[in-house]
Amino acid sequence: MDLQDQLKSLFPEHVSDEIPTESKESDNLWIQDDPILCKYEKRKGKPITILEGYTGATEDFKVLAKDIKKTLSVGGSFKDDKIIIQGDYRDKIMQMLKDKGFNVKRVGG
Template structure:
């Protein structure tokens, strides 16, 4: 058994509880921008720099919403093709995030 304990929870790091807490503490926002030729692009922002694996989360969101998208590493945002403002907040809450 590992003797490394989390500073936040006091529990062993092997449990991964700190990752869940990091997700729950983040306040994400979802907005839609109009891109080239008037196409909507849903932007998810508000991620901490290193606490979330953005490519993995983006892959999950794209699969659950059946859409394309990308991760913008410079701005720490996820961009999804189309307007997903009605379904995306529920999907993010299912993943353990707070959505404004």
């Protein structure tokens, strides 16, 4: 018996005012026609993955960056309309973006 069931048994006439919302922030991203470019570089000897070419709102791109970093459990940043992810995660990032409905193009390597 969970907490909700216990509360219902204690207060049977109570009607909950809350409506459960399960939508994520990333569900409302603007999907573009042009592909997002996924690059691989080495800076100071360390590998990084760069995503660029998003033509939507900057805030949407920041939400996408946060979602990628959280899913992969890696560090990164958002600078100059580019997402910079620490490490070589091109394949995983491209699959994530394709699942969200984006067109992705691999550049280099």
